[in-house]
Amino acid sequence: MSTVDERIDSPPDERSVLRTVLDRQRRAFEAEGPPSAAVRRDRIDRLMALLLENTDAFVDAMAADYGTRSKAGSLFTEVLGVVPVVEHTRRHVAQWMRTTPLLRAARLVGLRAEVQPTPLGVVGIIGPWNFPVNLVVLPAAAAFAAGNRVMIKMSEITGRTAELMKTLAPTYFTPDELTVATGGPDVAAEFASLPFDHLFFTGSPTVGGLVQRAAADNLVPVTLELGGKNPVVVAPNADIGRSATRLAQARMVNGGQVCVCPDYVLVPEQRVQAFVDGLLSQWRTMFPTIIDNGDYCSAVNDANFDRVLSLIEDARERGATVQQAVPDGESLPDRATRKIPPTVIRDVDDDMRIAAEEVFGPVLTVRGYRRLDDAIAYVNARPSPLVAYWFGPDDADFRTFVRRTRSGGVARNDFAAQMIPSDAPFGGVGRSGMGAYHGKAGFDTFSHHRTIVGSDLPFSITASAAPPFGAAMRRGAEFRLRMARNRTRRRIQRRRR
Numbered sequence: 434m435s436t437v438d439e440r441i442d443s444p445p446d447e448r449s450v451l452r453t454v455l456d457r458q459r460r461a462f463e464a465e466g467p468p469s470a471a472v473r474r475d476r477i478d479r480l481m482a483l484l485l486e487n488t489d490a491f492v493d494a495m496a497a498d499y500g501t502r503s504k505a506g507s508l509f510t511e512v513l514g515v516v517p518v519v520e521h522t523r524r525h526v527a528q529w530m531r532t533t534p535l536l537r538a539a540r541l542v543g544l545r546a547e548v549q550p551t552p553l554g555v556v557g558i559i560g561p562w563n564f565p566v567n568l569v570v571l572p573a574a575a576a577f578a579a580g581n582r583v584m585i586k587m588s589e590i591t592g593r594t595a596e597l598m599k600t601l602a603p604t605y606f607t608p609d610e611l612t613v614a615t616g617g618p619d620v621a622a623e624f625a626s627l628p629f630d631h632l633f634f635t636g637s638p639t640v641g642g643l644v645q646r647a648a649a650d651n652l653v654p655v656t657l658e659l660g661g662k663n664p665v666v667v668a669p670n671a672d673i674g675r676s677a678t679r680l681a682q683a684r685m686v687n688g689g690q691v692c693v694c695p696d697y698v699l700v701p702e703q704r705v706q707a708f709v710d711g712l713l714s715q716w717r718t719m720f721p722t723i724i725d726n727g728d729y730c731s732a733v734n735d736a737n738f739d740r741v742l743s744l745i746e747d748a749r750e751r752g753a754t755v756q757q758a759v760p761d762g763e764s765l766p767d768r769a770t771r772k773i774p775p776t777v778i779r780d781v782d783d784d785m786r787i788a789a790e791e792v793f794g795p796v797l798t799v800r801g802y803r804r805l806d807d808a809i810a811y812v813n814a815r816p817s818p819l820v821a822y823w824f825g826p827d828d829a830d831f832r833t834f835v836r837r838t839r840s841g842g843v844a845r846n847d848f849a850a851q852m853i854p855s856d857a858p859f860g861g862v863g864r865s866g867m868g869a870y871h872g873k874a875g876f877d878t879f880s881h882h883r884t885i886v887g888s889d890l891p892f893s894i895t896a897s898a899a900p901p902f903g904a905a906m907r908r909g910a911e912f913r914l915r916m917a918r919n920r921t922r923r924r925i926q927r928r929r930r
Contacts, residue, residue, distance in 0.1 A: 668825025
């Protein structure tokens with residue numbers, strides 16, 4: 434993910450280029466006005482062509498950026514996973530653009546009111562490194578659907594992918610439609626400080642705070658898609674074997690470097706051992722080899738490799754129980770390939786760093802709980818996660834869990850199930866983010882819903898707000914006040930009976 438420094442120190446020419454591009458896009462937006470549905474769909478189509486006609490190049494670039502990253506996995510998550518969401522957006526553009534009439538009956542007497550979705554202007558998108566294509570294409574498609582121009586800052590951590598996107602973009606778009614910027618933290622900092630009409634960021638909560646602070650100087654609204662420690666509660670009546678199998682698989686998607694990955698698992702105390710055994714067994718089945726396994730994702734760079742290892746070692750040194758699924762004959766972790774074996778950690782206490790920090794690696798912590806209330810209290814004592822997982826039936830316990838916890842989304846019995854519907858809003862709450870996209874939520878995020886009211890009445894409805902205020906006006910106000918008070922009192926009294 435891009436790092437945004439609090440200090441803007443990019444070279445003057447760099448600042449000038451970014452600002453020139455922004456100004457050019459804004460002038461083009463103002464000259465064109467809100468684009469038609471056909472223009473919006475054309476831009477979405479060209480964005481998808483950029484992705485689909487160069488899929489092999491993108492997959493190869495991401496594999497090279499990571500060292501080892503499954504090409505099949507990249508195809509599924511970065512390309513095929515994008516298609517249904519974008520197709521849903523494209524299909525509904527014209528519908529979402531329609532004005533919504535208000536006060537329909539009042540039209541008969543000369544009062545017309547409507548709400549019109551209007552594009553914001555120029556949208557800035559700062560992408561992350563964990564899904565460097567998916568997580569810029571999806572918000573860009575939503576921004577185009579809403580009628581905006583787009584500037585993208587790619588993550589410097591996946592530099593080959595970033596350069597490929599920058600190189601390809603001019604083949605499909607004019608610079609005043611879409612522009613891609615690359616570069617390090619100084620460029621990201623300058624990008625975040627530009628006076629966009631909206632700024633969209635995907636990354637860590639820490640960096641998200643810096644992005645929001647930079648945007649605040651220009652009163653730029655932000656959407657922050659962050660992460661956090663996503664909890665899993667395994668219900669007392671859950672199938673332990675199935676739960677362990679699915680969570681073992683979920684934790685290994687992209688080597689655990691996913692903002693919606695399960696981070697810690699709360700299991701009924703008497704079933705913890707069976708759950709841990711199931712995890713380790715599934716991991717050994719999935720990965721009979723790791724070091725030379727092209728499907729086993731590396732840590733993206735040395736810094737993330739070292740950070741995850743330090744979380745494991747800190748927990749071990751403070752008394753946690755660490756178990757790893759290491760294939761016979763292999764020595765892991767392996768610095769040359771940046772591969773860390775699947776790891777489960779038990780006996781974790783709140784003094785350990787792993788209890789508070791998002792892991793972003795192939796590591797699960799497991800805790801026992803006695804009562805569902807205890808599990809819910811543990812989840813609620815921590816910042817709201819991007820997704821909360823429940824493994825077990827859709828029963829009264831599950832509904833209690835949903836009602837009493839707070840999270841960006843909830844998924845039951847499967848990884849990232851809350852993202853399956855293409856029209857479902859995706860976003861966090863609290864420390865896991867603000868705002869949402871996917872489907873109409875994305876269109877609304879990048880639109881301003883403008884109220885337009887016109888009156889052809891022979892009198893002014895709002896003239897009563899202007900002095901002088903006569904006796905009849907005062908009596909009318911007092912009468913309406915009494916009516917409102919009495920209505921409220923009656924409602925409260927009915928509820929108390």
